Amino acid sequence: MAGDEEQQDEPVTFRDRRKVDPETGEARPQETGAAEQAAPAGDGTDQIVDPVAGPADGVDPEVEKLTAEVAERTADLQRVTAEYANYRRRADRDREQTQLAAKVSFVSDLLTVLDDFERAEQHGDLTGAFKSAADKVGGVLTKLGLEPFGAEGELFDPQRHEAVQHEPAEGSGPTVTVLSAVLRRGYRISDRVLRPAMVTVQDRPEAEVSPEARAEAAEGGTDPAGGDAGPGTGEPENPA
Structure with missing residues (x-):
């Protein structure tokens, strides 16, 4: 009987294994066993992998591939950009040359008309409506970039002047x-x-030439002492 009394004194433990709390109606957290909580023992050779950087011992091959593709695309873009810039420069240069050629072709046909206007002005015939028309034509040609040159006292430039007569200087120096x-x-x-200017030239002492004329000749690459080419090429011709 004593054994039965000791067995009745032992407390009885009840475990509530219901997954839902009967009072709150919420799901209870599931208990995991000690075997599930404990991390599985490894052999020490498991490799830790960073999901971003890839394997710990090097770069992810996929990252290397993408980096190479980006570098290749960047080089292609730079090459195409340089080729387009060169094309734009060539196109602009060709367009300017085409426009200049068109202006030269148009203006060259009107040079004889300008000569007629100039001769009429020298004889006093450029008056009235004739003068108004001449001024309008001259204004249009000036807008196209036409510039006259050739005036008495300028230094001789064989690149711009065609000399038909040459007067030598008197004395020495x-x-x-x-x-x-x-x-x-x-x-x-x-x-x-x-069109070069058709002129007659004369040798004069250097002291008689203005500094402005000498400076203008130096900027234009003119030799103040004159050229050495023959007649018909812009060089002064000594009369017989």
């Missing part, structure tokens, strides 16, 4: 060759000479 008379005015557009 350093001299320069200047325009003594302009028989036909010269014209140019930009740096292109449409």
Whole structure:
């Protein structure tokens, strides 16, 4: 009987294994066993992998592939950009040359008309409606970039002047060759000479040439002492 009394004194433990709390109606957290909570023992050779950086011992091959593709696409873009810039420069240069050629072709056909206007003005016939028309034509040609050149006292430039007569200087000493008379005015557009000026030239002492004329000749690459080319090429011709 004593054994039965000791067995009845032992407390009885009840475990509530219901998954839902009967009072709140909420799901109860599931208990995991000690075996599930304990981390499985490894052999020490497991590799830790970073999901972003890839394997710990090097770069992810996929990242290397993408990096190479980006570098290749960047090089292609730079090459295409440079080729397009070169194309734009060539196109702009060709367009300017085409426009200049068109202006030269149009203006060259009107140079004889300008000569007629100039001769009429010298004889006092450029008056009234004739003068108004001449001024309008001259204004249009000026807008196109036409510039006249050739005036008495300028230094002789064989690249721009065609000399038909040459008067040597009297006496000795350093001299320069200047325009003594302009028989036909010269014209140019930009740096292109449409027609050289037909002139007569004369050798004069350097002291008689203004500093402004010498400075202008130096900027234009003119030799103050004159050129050495023959007649018909812009060089002064010594009369027989």
